[in-house]
Amino acid sequence: MPYNLWYWPGIQGRGEFVRLALEAAGIEYRDCARERGAEALMEDMASHSRRPPFAPPYLTLDGFAIAQVANILLYLGEHHDLAPSRLADRLWLHQLQLTIADMVAEVHNIHHPVAMGAYYEDQKPEAARAAEQFRAERMPKFLGHFEDAAKANPGEWLIDHRWTYADTSLFQLVEGLRYMFPRRMAAIEGDYPQLLKIHAQVKTLPGIAAYLASDRRLPFNTDGIFRHYPELDEA
């Protein structure tokens, strides 16, 4: 039985981190709100009254919903062998995923620094300040952390000798940052050769290559998490 994935239609957003792991592993799923619309998503979300997701994305199976990207990936990792089996390794992988989630939250905060519920247009001066410190301080700090993590692993992936969900997530992080900050990324990404290597390796995994070539992969846009506003980018 395929999984039901529920996420806002029309954007990659946080749902993409789940999609990439599913696609790379060849796990069957239905992208329910893409098929049935945002209203169906809101109805389905309200139906999980016993254990409600706070927000999409979530995956349903056997009548219950698993929400929070890192939690979904933790589950998929253990049940579809997309994660190592040693405890220390599993915790390390999850830790990296949680740090990716932290960076993604900071990325969202750039275009919505003071009012999550209002438009970017209503907080442009604040966003400009947020983008400046993100480009200067946070980007190198996060990317340097992931580079160090990858470098310390003797294998060619983040952990061990095969891809895991944190590798597909790093791929998406690089893709998103290149879309959002093309000038800044061009200026600094060379400092992170291991990250770029993992990005390139993920891109050619058969499941990912097929996905990226399909119409299931939506283009980035300015409704998602990673948004390209030229005024926020600078080398």
Added chain:
Amino acid sequence: MPYNLWYWPGIQGRGEFVRLALEAAGIEYRDCARERGAEALMEDMASHSRRPPFAPPYLTLDGFAIAQVANILLYLGEHHDLAPSRLADRLWLHQLQLTIADMVAEVHNIHHPVAMGAYYEDQKPEAARAAEQFRAERMPKFLGHFEDAAKANPGEWLIDHRWTYADTSLFQLVEGLRYMFPRRMAAIEGDYPQLLKIHAQVKTLPGIAAYLASDRRLPFNTDGIFRHYPELDEA
């Protein structure tokens, strides 16, 4: 052998979520940076070069470090029986903890909306806007979610009939919000009776009562995550 907990001395911060679980369960730990200072923390953090924490808090055991609050609690939950054993229950609990982490990140964002590395004093107008939407929209949304979660459980805790790490974390959330937004919390907390009940129950757990009465429990202050700036509070 006691665990080594490493976190910035002088504040409760994110470390407090780990401390509360350890104290409630009576698990021995050494609060290393309280004993040895911030410089020792930075040295220790740098020593984990193979698998570096991105930031404190982290727990060390058998030579490796576990970072990210929710990850640490996941580990403690499984290894010290502070979490249920059924898969669906464990995922639900972790999901709640991750949503608590999201709220804590938004709380931090209030006083540092545009420049995480700068002082609050350098971003006061932005912080005022961020606080306004947090009080009006985000607080009721998050607290309502946790209230619904607690209400849906037939037992007297968040899950089942005994406390887990998410209960001690909710306790800290209520404590922190009461310190940071006394007027706002006084105005709305009555809407969340189940949350307040869990808060009261955690407070009287023997391990927590002893901890709160000890000098190990630092007072809240304006260096931590929850900061009381009267100008940001309003009913």
